Amino acid sequence: MLDAGLICHLGLEVDGWPVVVPTSYGRQGDRLYLHGSAASRTLRAAKQQVPICVTVSLVDGLVLARSVFSHSVNYRSAMVFGYPEVCDGADKLEGLRVITEHMAPGQWQYVRRPTDKELAQTTVLRLGLEQASVKIRSGGPGDSGATDEDMGLWAGELPIRIGSLEPVADPNGPTGPLPEHLAVLGERLAKRLAPPG
Amino acid sequence: MLDAGLICHLGLEVDGWPVVVPTSYGRQGDRLYLHGSAASRTLRAAKQQVPICVTVSLVDGLVLARSVFSHSVNYRSAMVFGYPEVCDGADKLEGLRVITEHMAPGQWQYVRRPTDKELAQTTVLRLGLEQASVKIRSGGPGDSGATDEDMGLWAGELPIRIGSLEPVADPNGPTGPLPEHLAVLGERLAKRLAPPG
Numbered sequence: 001m002l003d004a005g006l007i008c009h010l011g012l013e014v015d016g017w018p019v020v021v022p023t024s025y026g027r028q029g030d031r032l033y034l035h036g037s038a039a040s041r042t043l044r045a046a047k048q049q050v051p052i053c054v055t056v057s058l059v060d061g062l063v064l065a066r067s068v069f070s071h072s073v074n075y076r077s078a079m080v081f082g083y084p085e086v087c088d089g090a091d092k093l094e095g096l097r098v099i100t101e102h103m104a105p106g107q108w109q110y111v112r113r114p115t116d117k118e119l120a121q122t123t124v125l126r127l128g129l130e131q132a133s134v135k136i137r138s139g140g141p142g143d144s145g146a147t148d149e150d151m152g153l154w155a156g157e158l159p160i161r162i163g164s165l166e167p168v169a170d171p172n173g174p175t176g177p178l179p180e181h182l183a184v185l186g187e188r189l190a191k192r193l194a195p196p197g
Numbered sequence: 198m199l200d201a202g203l204i205c206h207l208g209l210e211v212d213g214w215p216v217v218v219p220t221s222y223g224r225q226g227d228r229l230y231l232h233g234s235a236a237s238r239t240l241r242a243a244k245q246q247v248p249i250c251v252t253v254s255l256v257d258g259l260v261l262a263r264s265v266f267s268h269s270v271n272y273r274s275a276m277v278f279g280y281p282e283v284c285d286g287a288d289k290l291e292g293l294r295v296i297t298e299h300m301a302p303g304q305w306q307y308v309r310r311p312t313d314k315e316l317a318q319t320t321v322l323r324l325g326l327e328q329a330s331v332k333i334r335s336g337g338p339g340d341s342g343a344t345d346e347d348m349g350l351w352a353g354e355l356p357i358r359i360g361s362l363e364p365v366a367d368p369n370g371p372t373g374p375l376p377e378h379l380a381v382l383g384e385r386l387a388k389r390l391a392p393p394g
Contacts, residue, residue, distance in 0.1 A: 006256050006259075006270070007254065007256055007270060007272070009206040010217075011208035011215040011216065012215050013215055016248075018209050018210055019250050019276070020208035021276070022272060022274050024270060054217070055206060055217040059203050062203075062301060065308065067308055067310075067315075068293055068311050068315075069312075071301075073204060073221060075204070075219060079217065081214060096265055100265050103259055103268065107265075108265070111263055111265055112265065113265055140365075140370075141367055143370075145369075145370065149371055152371075152373040153307065153309075153372070154372045154374060154376055154379060156364050156366040156367045157365050158301075158379070158382055158383055159362045160359060160362070160386070162358070162360065163359065165355060165357070166356075167353050167354065169353040170337040170338055170352045170353045172337055174346060175350070175351045175352050176348075176349040176351050179351055182355070185259075186355055
């Protein structure tokens with residue numbers, strides 16, 4: 001599930017308030033890497049040895065039932081809790097590799113690597129996967145068998161899927177030929193994000 | 198933006214830890230309604246006059262740049278902060294109406310309304326929109342004009358869009374004919390979730 005998602009939601013306390021921000025991430029083994037600007041207030045707070053929660057949610061469908069009460073959402077969600085470590089040196093570079101490859105497999109080999117100046121402007125956090133939980137809801141509405149069935153209403157699921165889209169070239173600068181790993185990226189992501197089975 | 202999203206991420210502190218959970222929601226005027234099971238530990242905590250953060254994020258595309266550093270995600274995100282109120286009586290029913298209609302416009306009139314027993318099993322929270330912020334990133338990679346352009350690499354955006362899908366009838370019980378508002382729901386959601394312009 002962590003390998004399927006595109007972004008995560010990072011939650012932590014900043015100045016006494018809970019804050020939830022969308023963030024890029026990637027997983028390697030039992031490590032989750034999170035990416036952000038070194039200037040971000042949330043990322044700065046996350047470096048101060050505070051507990052965080054990282055949630056990845058994938059919406060698979062809307063569950064359209066015969067009653068308001070039985071309406072639901074089919075989804076997969078993973079929550080990871082812990083105290084993040086700030087990555088430095090080789091580990092920071094490894095984190096950026098994992099995050100870049102999570103977004104677009106093949107890009108790390110293809111594009112220019114970060115300079116020291118760029119690395120200094122980037123924060124990479126590492127979180128272990130020891131404290132994690134997963135929730136899944138799938139299938140049709142749960143109101144089958146109830147007297148609601150007799151109402152003659154339509155009930156079922158509207159699946160939510162990412163379409164397989166084509167890359168759009170940068171309108172502001174010259175670009176080279178589209179490499180194979182980016183030509184197939186849309187199709188790969190659509191498959192990756194779809195629920196199993 | 199709040200009207201476009203399908204789910205939000207609710208963040209708050211539970212037993213000293215930040216917790217981020219995906220949740221159904223809906224907006225009416227300057228009120229955000231959140232839905233959950235009365236048995237949920239997170240929802241129970243949210244009823245104790247604690248501050249919460251509600252974030253709605255829409256991923257519009259992956260920004261594939263000429264350098265690792267300039268990679269990004271095109272997204273729209275809204276964050277709302279405040280102390281939620283627990284809805285009761287007519288306000289609770291109004292909240293459920295707003296949340297149901299947010300998910301599938303037309304459903305509130307079409308399906309069976311909640312019984313008193315069902316209402317007791319449901320928690321609806323209300324949050325004002327006074328403290329809110331919005332972030333948007335759109336467009337191509339920001340590395341145009343840099344010397345990176347000379348590398349002859351392909352750069353651009355992979356748009357992420359929801360496909361327009363067909364409803365699937367409940368396999369576990371008899372369903373009536375598909376009503377018009379559900380027949381067009383997939384197409385409506387795909388349009389609603391797509392970035393403006």
